[in-house]
Amino acid sequence: MLRLVWSLSIALALTSIFVMLVLIVRRVIVTRLEKNRNAAKARLNAALIRFTADEDKEKVLASLSGIPKTVIADAGFEFLALLRGNERREIEEVFAEIGIQRVIRKQLRQGNRSQRIFAAERLTAFPAAETNRALLAALRDRSRQVRIAAAIALGEMQALPPLADVMNMIGYRGQRSARIVDLFQTLGAERSEELRSVALDIRANALMRSAAIAVLGQTGDYSHLAFIREMTRDESADIAAAAVNAVGRLAHPSSAPTVIEALRHADWRVRSEAAQAVRLVGARDAIPELTTLLEDAEWPVRYWAAHALHAFGQEGIDMLRSIAEGDPSRSQRTASMVMAEDAA
Amino acid sequence: MTLDADITAFLFDVAFWVAVIVMTSGLLQTLVYLAQLLVATYALMRRPPVARSSLLWHRFADVAPPIAIIVPAYNEQLNVTETVHSLLSMEYPSYEVIIVNDGSRDRTLEVLIEAFQLRQVSRSYEESLEHQPIRGIYGNPTNDRLTVIDKENGGKADAQNAGINVSRAPLFCVIDGDSILENDALLRASQPFIEDPERTIAVGGTIRIANNSTFERGSVTEVRLPTRLLPLFQVIEYLRAFLMARLAWSRINALMLISGAFGVFRRGDVIAVGGFTQGSMGEDLDLVLKLHRHMRQIRKDYRIEFIPEPVCWTEAPETLAVLGRQRSRWQRGALECFFRYRGMFMNPRYGRIGLLGMVHVFIVDVVGPVAEVLGYILIPLFWYLGILNLDFLLAYTALVFVYGIFVSVGSLVLEEMELRRFPNARDLAILLLAAIVENFGYRQLNNFWRIRGCWQFLRQDNSWGEMPRTGFNSSSN
Numbered sequence A: 001m002l003r004l005v006w007s008l009s010i011a012l013a014l015t016s017i018f019v020m021l022v023l024i025v026r027r028v029i030v031t032r033l034e035k036n037r038n039a040a041k042a043r044l045n046a047a048l049i050r051f052t053a054d055e056d057k058e059k060v061l062a063s064l065s066g067i068p069k070t071v072i073a074d075a076g077f078e079f080l081a082l083l084r085g086n087e088r089r090e091i092e093e094v095f096a097e098i099g100i101q102r103v104i105r106k107q108l109r110q111g112n113r114s115q116r117i118f119a120a121e122r123l124t125a126f127p128a129a130e131t132n133r134a135l136l137a138a139l140r141d142r143s144r145q146v147r148i149a150a151a152i153a154l155g156e157m158q159a160l161p162p163l164a165d166v167m168n169m170i171g172y173r174g175q176r177s178a179r180i181v182d183l184f185q186t187l188g189a190e191r192s193e194e195l196r197s198v199a200l201d202i203r204a205n206a207l208m209r210s211a212a213i214a215v216l217g218q219t220g221d222y223s224h225l226a227f228i229r230e231m232t233r234d235e236s237a238d239i240a241a242a243a244v245n246a247v248g249r250l251a252h253p254s255s256a257p258t259v260i261e262a263l264r265h266a267d268w269r270v271r272s273e274a275a276q277a278v279r280l281v282g283a284r285d286a287i288p289e290l291t292t293l294l295e296d297a298e299w300p301v302r303y304w305a306a307h308a309l310h311a312f313g314q315e316g317i318d319m320l321r322s323i324a325e326g327d328p329s330r331s332q333r334t335a336s337m338v339m340a341e342d343a344a
Numbered sequence B: 001m002t003l004d005a006d007i008t009a010f011l012f013d014v015a016f017w018v019a020v021i022v023m024t025s026g027l028l029q030t031l032v033y034l035a036q037l038l039v040a041t042y043a044l045m046r047r048p049p050v051a052r053s054s055l056l057w058h059r060f061a062d063v064a065p066p067i068a069i070i071v072p073a074y075n076e077q078l079n080v081t082e083t084v085h086s087l088l089s090m091e092y093p094s095y096e097v098i099i100v101n102d103g104s105r106d107r108t109l110e111v112l113i114e115a116f117q118l119r120q121v122s123r124s125y126e127e128s129l130e131h132q133p134i135r136g137i138y139g140n141p142t143n144d145r146l147t148v149i150d151k152e153n154g155g156k157a158d159a160q161n162a163g164i165n166v167s168r169a170p171l172f173c174v175i176d177g178d179s180i181l182e183n184d185a186l187l188r189a190s191q192p193f194i195e196d197p198e199r200t201i202a203v204g205g206t207i208r209i210a211n212n213s214t215f216e217r218g219s220v221t222e223v224r225l226p227t228r229l230l231p232l233f234q235v236i237e238y239l240r241a242f243l244m245a246r247l248a249w250s251r252i253n254a255l256m257l258i259s260g261a262f263g264v265f266r267r268g269d270v271i272a273v274g275g276f277t278q279g280s281m282g283e284d285l286d287l288v289l290k291l292h293r294h295m296r297q298i299r300k301d302y303r304i305e306f307i308p309e310p311v312c313w314t315e316a317p318e319t320l321a322v323l324g325r326q327r328s329r330w331q332r333g334a335l336e337c338f339f340r341y342r343g344m345f346m347n348p349r350y351g352r353i354g355l356l357g358m359v360h361v362f363i364v365d366v367v368g369p370v371a372e373v374l375g376y377i378l379i380p381l382f383w384y385l386g387i388l389n390l391d392f393l394l395a396y397t398a399l400v401f402v403y404g405i406f407v408s409v410g411s412l413v414l415e416e417m418e419l420r421r422f423p424n425a426r427d428l429a430i431l432l433l434a435a436i437v438e439n440f441g442y443r444q445l446n447n448f449w450r451i452r453g454c455w456q457f458l459r460q461d462n463s464w465g466e467m468p469r470t471g472f473n474s475s476s477n
Helices: A002-054 A057-065 A069-080 A085-097 A100-110 A113-125 A129-138 A144-156 A163-170 A180-185 A189-200 A206-218 A222-231 A237-250 A253-262 A268-280 A284-293 A299-311 A314-324 A330-343 B002-046 B053-060 B080-088 B108-116 B156-166 B185-189 B191-195 B229-251 B267-272 B283-297 B320-340 B348-384 B390-418 B425-437 B442-458
Strands: B067-073 B095-102 B119-121 B134-140 B143-151 B171-175 B179-181 B200-209 B214-216 B219-222 B262-266 B303-314
Touching: A002 A057, A002 A069, A002 A085, A002 B390, A002 B425, A057 A085, A069 A085, A069 A100, A069 A113, A085 A100, A085 A113, A100 A113, A100 A129, A113 A129, A113 A144, A113 B053, A129 A144, A144 A163, A144 A180, A163 A189, A180 A206, A189 A206, A189 A222, A206 A222, A206 A237, A222 A237, A222 A253, A237 A253, A237 A268, A253 A268, A253 A284, A268 A284, A268 A299, A284 A299, A284 A314, A299 A314, A299 A330, A314 A330, B002 B229, B002 B348, B002 B390, B053 B185, B053 B191, B067 B080, B067 B156, B080 B095, B080 B108, B080 B143, B080 B179, B095 B108, B095 B156, B108 B134, B108 B143, B134 B156, B143 B156, B156 B171, B156 B267, B156 B283, B171 B267, B185 B191, B185 B200, B185 B262, B185 B303, B191 B200, B191 B303, B200 B229, B200 B283, B229 B303, B229 B320, B229 B390, B229 B425, B262 B267, B262 B283, B267 B283, B283 B303, B283 B320, B283 B348, B320 B348, B320 B442, B348 B390, B348 B442, B390 B425
Parallel strands: B067 B095, B067 B171, B095 B143, B200 B303
Antiparallel strands: B119 B134, B134 B143, B171 B262, B179 B303, B200 B262, B214 B219
């Protein structure tokens, strides 16, 4: 037993010393590699800055030939993020000419998760059939985040397959990322029917369905109004709240009855969204309902109801003032605080 | 003669059982640390390499939820301006900073008013959590990102509750008044809330020791190791606590503690559990336990996560007296929370929280310090009395110390793989030496402070203790 304890102690001590030495040696090597990489990155940035000034393609290609392609594929895109328009396009063309897209496609297939996501994002700079094929293949990646990143990239390149197929590939089950909003936003107006299908799809969770409704609300297209109004009656409070929010965003006066109805919803999140939407759709008929909501059990509802009253001009302000000057109550306190805040 | 023999036999029995208890406790702690190290290594291997913050901004800017940063400040006149500058320069699309002046006796409020040209404003807020009365709310008319609440003194939890009430964002982040967040910390901490918004209810990040590092207008400009021994040892301790323990517990969704120095929480869930517990010595541990209990009771799927990349820098105590008070307070906090939520201990209703998390708190925080100090005192005593064998004593002692070093080296490996914040190989060598030296003296002292904390807990001593600040180093100095 004693021998075992001593052996264990010696083994742990030797392992610790060995690990310490390896760590230090590794750090020295990593520092040296980083130094080289930073030097290459500095050369790359200098070459690209010169190119934006003189537009001498031969010269920049010569400069880039001495820089590792992996450095260009990484640091080059940091530089590109600072540019827009022609300057950006010209540098992307230079990158394409030296075959950076092949390096990135390889990273999309073989890199770690972080590299694969980044690769999907960068490939949008190289619109081509090979790029689309690589991104379509990435829709079957083992990581959900990579699949979404690939779908967003395809969407940005207007090359996204039918949304129902994409959703099947990304996976309905376990899909929880808020980045789904980014994906839906890449769909043009002509594909908004597909968003409606997702909003109605019972396989999708509330987050996805709400995201689809939110993006429909952002389109500014009144043809979706009737559909979104219908969704305000969904049995899921999350979806109903998203729909009320979208109705507010579309800000059409004909939505006033829908919003007033939502002010009476059993779930406070829907009432809160409705209290914010009521001002946007100009539902002045909501003043009595809003006055009632000043007594709501939930603070956000009271707060937004008071703000909506204040936003309705003199009539609402007079109402708030009379409540603020009344007997102490929840309504009185809400009205006086919001009056003071809005007056500031 | 018979009586003497009886007494000797009795002493041998006592010695045997004390040795068994001490060794069992030591063995259990050893297994816990080993398991933590293995799970943390697995978790790090499974984690993708860290993306640049510019990439995260590009990815998440449109979907990042608004966050209110709540900073309780009590007598923080030295550091508070630096802290606010740091917070106002965060890389995050939508956030506000709420400083809660908790009835400071120094010039904290005046310093803030002067530095940020504040004036009293009206702001309506929800009164869902109880706290001491608010005397005034201050803001800058040209910058609506900063709000200062001036309230009567009520303690850290009370101040945080006031901040939660006044905040309006769906998420809030609490940090200490003497801490500085790295610019991209919020962006990184918000990632789980973006990638899994329905289940994520809280996220903790890494706390690092700022002593001797240089800061300029709220950003770290040069990371250096502390030159004094006490903060240096704390660097190792923090690495063990964050990169090993929290990462491991987070991996199995049984994270029991998000440091009060830096954590992001979903506001609605914190309000549902009544906010921070007033007068608690371990309000951060208390809140996480409450959240676990609440979510388990309502049977809702949830995640409380630790992610190592968002880093918050804090000033560590540099004197034995101040460090001792801090450690005793932490121990009181751990005991207080364990006994307050004892109903969860080994209770299958609370799943892995009851069966693993609470058992871990029991082994490491309740029994651990007592058993270790008993071991330090009784085992040499028994050897002196001839009850224990010298060979055994030496072997056991060697194993305890070498194992401590092994665990510390393990956490340094994790640091090197994941964060690599210390700039050169020399720093690494110094840390490795410190990992050895801390086992001889510092570790024992720490246990003494923890025992003192146990004693204070039994006496129901609730004094918080002063924490004098020296302020962050500025590169312009």
